[in-house]
Amino acid sequence: MIRIQNITKRFGDYLALEGIDLEIEPGEFIALLGPSGSGKTTLLRIIAGLEFQDSGQVFFNGDDVSERGVGERHVGFVFQQYALFRHMTVAENVAFGLSVRRKDRPSKADIRARAEHLLRLVQLDGLGHRYPGQLSGGQRQRVALARALAIEPRLLLLDEPFGALDAKVRKDLRRWLRDLHKQMGLTSIFVTHDQEEALELADRVVVMDHGRIDQVGTPEQVYMEPATPFVSHFVGETNLLPSGIHVRPHDIEIVADGGLPVMIDNVFRKGGVWRIEGTIAQHDQVVEIDLDASLVAPAPGETVQIRPRRVRNFQE
Structure with missing residues (x-):
């Protein structure tokens, strides 16, 4: 188990991380998700031992590694x-980490066999000679x-590993x-700022903003039950309706009567749905609606009435 306990980190006057607590179970795939400046990469570097916290502790399987550098933590970094x-x-390149070991260095034959095994994996x-x-x-x-x-490694850390690749290659990888x-x-x-990547890959998603953790949960929990307005807006798409109600575009239905009047501004195809952009007239508020493309x-120019099927109200 990896346990992060009350981690705080400053860079001069800038507070990069504040009071971070997190536990990661063996075998978990965890995403640190957030915008630039949220502290996600700083947290990853502290876990790796590439950066050191000002206060707090890092434990690997109960062992306090807070003061140990990356060479002593036995982590893999991409x-x-x-x-x-x-x-x-x-x-x-693959064999480099084994070749430079000062102690317990495998034989050249074992290093070569390990590299060949990993390249197959x-x-x-067949590309080892290139x-x-x-x-590519x-x-x-x-x-x-x-x-x-x-x-x-006992822990694999990846810092935006697919960020430099095109969309098709990213998806395949x-x-x-x-x-x-x-x-x-x-x-x-x-670490990622790509919500689709986090929701697709992770067992649990850690949503970060301004050096703090806003929510930790499964992709389903983070998307369907956002804990804060920030999570609601950052993970997925959200409309902010009158009275502070948050609703996803796919959770809005068009009804014959009894709904909220919306003037249609634009309609375009988005995969298997129509994305409808409109304005709530009496509030001059933009709203996005997903309608089954069948x-x-x-x-555009028509007025329809809408009704939310599922909402989140953070003013409660």
Whole structure:
């Protein structure tokens, strides 16, 4: 188990983290989700031992590692920019962490066998002789992951690992990484600002804002039961209706009467739904509605009546 206890971190006058408490179970896949400046990368670096907290403690399986550096924590780290050695082959990059060990260094044959095994695991067998510059972005990120796994870390940390890749490659790698995580029984923590990535990959999502944790929960809990207005707006799409009511676009229905009048401004296709943008006349408030694309959508200029099916009211 990884336990983060009352972590606070400042950079000069800037409060990056304040009173962070978090427990991570063995084998969990955890997403640290938040906008720029939320503290998610700082927290990841403190867990790794790349940064040190001003106060608070970090425990790995009950062992206080708060004052130990990254070399003593036995973690694997994958960065957005790969950080591969261009002058080394793919196989040499993967084996690097084993080759530089001062003690308990495996034999050259064992290191070579380990690198070959990991390249098969990340579906890059046969490419060990190539150099990073001869690979695609997605392949290079797999090499970076294989290198992180070579030391058999007790914890895998990923800092926006897919941020530099195009959308199609990101989606393919997300699916692949999730399968690999399950296959190896890893405990993994990854940083992302991409809500879709967090909801798709994580067992639990830690939503952060301004150095604090707003909510910890399963993707379903965070999306369907946001704990704060910030989570409601940041995770998924949310309309703010009169009286402070939060409602998702897919939780609004168009009714014949008895609803809230909305003037339709724009209609466009969004996958399997019509996305309808309108204005609540008496409040001059914009609202977005999702309507099943098999139905006839109202035209711009029409007035319809809407009724929320499911709402969140944070003023209660």
